[in-house]
Amino acid sequence: MSVLIEKMRSSRKVLAAYHYVPALIERGYAGKTLYIDLTNKNIESKDVTRQMKDIFVGGKGFGLWYLWNAVTPDTKWNDPENEIIISPGPIAGITQYPGSGKSLLVTLSPLTDSVMDSNVGGFFGPYLKFSGWDALEIQGKADKDVVVFIDGDNGRVTIEEVDLDPSASHLLSEQLTELMAETEHDKKNISVVSTGSGAEHTRVGMLNFSFYDLRRKVARLKQAGRGGIGTVFRDKKLAALVVRFSGLSGKSNNPADPAAIARTGVKITREINKFDDTQFRMRQIGTANLMTPMNDYDLLPVHNFKYGSHKDAAGISSEVLRSRFTQKMPDGCWVGCALSCCKAVDNFVPKTGPFKGKKVTVDGPEYENAAGLGSNCGIFDADYVIEANFYCDTYGLDTISTGTIIAFIMECFENDILNETITGGLKLNFGNAEAAMELIHQMGQGRGFGKVAGQGVRRMKKIFAEEYGGDPAFLQDIGMENKGLEYSQYQAKESLAQQGGYALANKGPQHDEAWLIFMDMVNNQLPTFEKKAEALHYFPMFRTWFGLQGLCKLPWNDIIPESNAIADSPEKIPEHVQNYVDLFNAVTGKNIDKDEMIRQSERVYNFQRVFNLRMGFGTREHDAAPYRALGPVTEEEYESRQDRYDKQLKEDVGINPEGMSTDAKVAAMRKYRQGRYETLIDVVYKRRGWNENGVPTLGHLENLGIDFPEVVEVVKKHL
Amino acid sequence: MVIMVNGKQIEWEENLTIKSLLKKMNYTFPKIVVRVNGKVVEQKKWAEFKVPDQAEVQAHHLIAGG
Numbered sequence A: 001m002s003v004l005i006e007k008m009r010s011s012r013k014v015l016a017a018y019h020y021v022p023a024l025i026e027r028g029y030a031g032k033t034l035y036i037d038l039t040n041k042n043i044e045s046k047d048v049t050r051q052m053k054d055i056f057v058g059g060k061g062f063g064l065w066y067l068w069n070a071v072t073p074d075t076k077w078n079d080p081e082n083e084i085i086i087s088p089g090p091i092a093g094i095t096q097y098p099g100s101g102k103s104l105l106v107t108l109s110p111l112t113d114s115v116m117d118s119n120v121g122g123f124f125g126p127y128l129k130f131s132g133w134d135a136l137e138i139q140g141k142a143d144k145d146v147v148v149f150i151d152g153d154n155g156r157v158t159i160e161e162v163d164l165d166p167s168a169s170h171l172l173s174e175q176l177t178e179l180m181a182e183t184e185h186d187k188k189n190i191s192v193v194s195t196g197s198g199a200e201h202t203r204v205g206m207l208n209f210s211f212y213d214l215r216r217k218v219a220r221l222k223q224a225g226r227g228g229i230g231t232v233f234r235d236k237k238l239a240a241l242v243v244r245f246s247g248l249s250g251k252s253n254n255p256a257d258p259a260a261i262a263r264t265g266v267k268i269t270r271e272i273n274k275f276d277d278t279q280f281r282m283r284q285i286g287t288a289n290l291m292t293p294m295n296d297y298d299l300l301p302v303h304n305f306k307y308g309s310h311k312d313a314a315g316i317s318s319e320v321l322r323s324r325f326t327q328k329m330p331d332g333c334w335v336g337c338a339l340s341c342c343k344a345v346d347n348f349v350p351k352t353g354p355f356k357g358k359k360v361t362v363d364g365p366e367y368e369n370a371a372g373l374g375s376n377c378g379i380f381d382a383d384y385v386i387e388a389n390f391y392c393d394t395y396g397l398d399t400i401s402t403g404t405i406i407a408f409i410m411e412c413f414e415n416d417i418l419n420e421t422i423t424g425g426l427k428l429n430f431g432n433a434e435a436a437m438e439l440i441h442q443m444g445q446g447r448g449f450g451k452v453a454g455q456g457v458r459r460m461k462k463i464f465a466e467e468y469g470g471d472p473a474f475l476q477d478i479g480m481e482n483k484g485l486e487y488s489q490y491q492a493k494e495s496l497a498q499q500g501g502y503a504l505a506n507k508g509p510q511h512d513e514a515w516l517i518f519m520d521m522v523n524n525q526l527p528t529f530e531k532k533a534e535a536l537h538y539f540p541m542f543r544t545w546f547g548l549q550g551l552c553k554l555p556w557n558d559i560i561p562e563s564n565a566i567a568d569s570p571e572k573i574p575e576h577v578q579n580y581v582d583l584f585n586a587v588t589g590k591n592i593d594k595d596e597m598i599r600q601s602e603r604v605y606n607f608q609r610v611f612n613l614r615m616g617f618g619t620r621e622h623d624a625a626p627y628r629a630l631g632p633v634t635e636e637e638y639e640s641r642q643d644r645y646d647k648q649l650k651e652d653v654g655i656n657p658e659g660m661s662t663d664a665k666v667a668a669m670r671k672y673r674q675g676r677y678e679t680l681i682d683v684v685y686k687r688r689g690w691n692e693n694g695v696p697t698l699g700h701l702e703n704l705g706i707d708f709p710e711v712v713e714v715v716k717k718h719l
Numbered sequence B: 001m002v003i004m005v006n007g008k009q010i011e012w013e014e015n016l017t018i019k020s021l022l023k024k025m026n027y028t029f030p031k032i033v034v035r036v037n038g039k040v041v042e043q044k045k046w047a048e049f050k051v052p053d054q055a056e057v058q059a060h061h062l063i064a065g066g
């Protein structure tokens, strides 16, 4: 035991302790929620009600319900009333079906000032449940940094002060794992939730959820990235959450029909073993498999989403990233995940920052990291991407927001809205890796221009207009945020359906509600507004369901079963949808079908929309997209793909572009595209049961069974 | 002398194979299911399969994405 760990151990000061008998899990539920008030150091057990299970199911549904009851329309993200809720969902924790170990987090976001949710792997969620808790609800604020320990083996929860350094998440995860484990092998029974110093200094703080890797002998990290949940965590003076549970078995979730789960699991595991190497190679490359095709199809974000490809993209191609992953072995973030998409670069030596010259293990890079930190900033250097990825993770910065923030700053710099005097000497041109890395350190450490960058794109637009004379209209056009959240890393200009998939998403433009680019733009499977609207109803509802259950989306469509070749709606992967219905029934003993599955999601999805309304958002104006997400803002962008745009003007808009100035063509294209986006919104709202302002109708809420008086009261004000 | 590929009108040419059509469309993704007039054509036959004039071609990319 190192001196440091010994010091940590002897410094532990218990501020509050709660003893309990861990609830037995019954059909996927513990039936209890752990409530912690950090202000008063109060720890309680709450019952999970029948209504919660029937209406909200679990995971994100539970999080939204608890948050709704905790806050008022006036609550701000940094008020003590705000909560962070972590809930895994009823299916989470089974070990026989891939992708069944996710946790869902819900809070009020410092970026959007409304409800945020995030889905994350790692062992914390399942261990929390098997320690007797369907959810962890944290409210209040401590006055000094505290750690919450949940000992599921001994039925003990404590709030403690511990002498530790919360600035580097990868070290903190290691140290707390070491502190809690009795032996090396025991480390797999520990999971830590933590963040780094970047979460204290920015609004884009994320949370790392650990899972101990016995082969590498390090605590690996998965990220709850979006929306500043790590910022809320540090604002509450939480340094870490630690759970310990050592009794994991295939029966821990105590399902109604274990044989059905085993059957379904064996079937898909066989598929993965048979087809993954010739399909998406998730086991070999993970999500970085998307880098090359995205560039080939002009969909990789380049230079703040101006373009979709770049001549230097080979520098961070799928194969280049693959060549950097070490121990090329399947790598899962939860037990039994045969799709095993996690990747790591071991013994990486950073060239900059506090870990310069030291060997570290980097989790990733995944597609979003390489596209956001790399191509979108015009940087095509794999070493830079890996180092930036490492520092974002250990500082606790969301890589997606950070990438979009730096790309936006670079475009402002190139347009003379910013200069070196403002940035403190950083020449933030596209492609300047050195300056971008320094900006990440500044964000992580709360220094210099990093303090401005850490405010996020929405607030920077205001600052750049008010303080540096930027044109507000131009900043609005190129600032890639909606609802206050930065866009994730796909170029959506040529897919109207994806434009809606992004900007209509409840929490802001994250692709986890709908990813329709190929279906729409390349395969042309959604040629009409009605087809796009149907897709923008079905997929967000279907994908919401993963968040109710504690499931990972990837084993749904990153492996394709043979039956898909003759399936009616192959894009839905019907065989896998049936697997999920079967799994839910096998765990809970209920008897839902594919329709009820969508209705489960619809209840929660519409409840979240109403929650946005309650917080002062959630209407049509908040579903507007920056024009950069819809079409070419600048003449340079138009001219880079002139043939394509001229052809569209001629064939789709009915305007002959010959003899027109580029400026006039940009304007004509803009009018056309914005008109189509508005039409799309109309059709989608109708399909979703909302009025023309995006408000769910009372009839729709009644049909869904969520017409509670407090919900109706919120909605009525908007009808 | 045209064919429809994923709903878009494309000039047909003599001896147009699936392989050359995908090249022409810049469809480089390795996992594409091609149907010609509703019938799946296996990848191993792409180099010799001649796409007839007036054909309706679907080239569905099996890409899962984010």
Ligand code: SF4
Pocket: A098, A099, A100, A101, A121, A331, A332, A333, A334, A337, A338, A339, A340, A341, A342, A552, A553, A554, A555
């Ligand atoms: S597919 Fe990847 S992210 Fe999903 S559960 Fe498996 S290892 Fe984790």
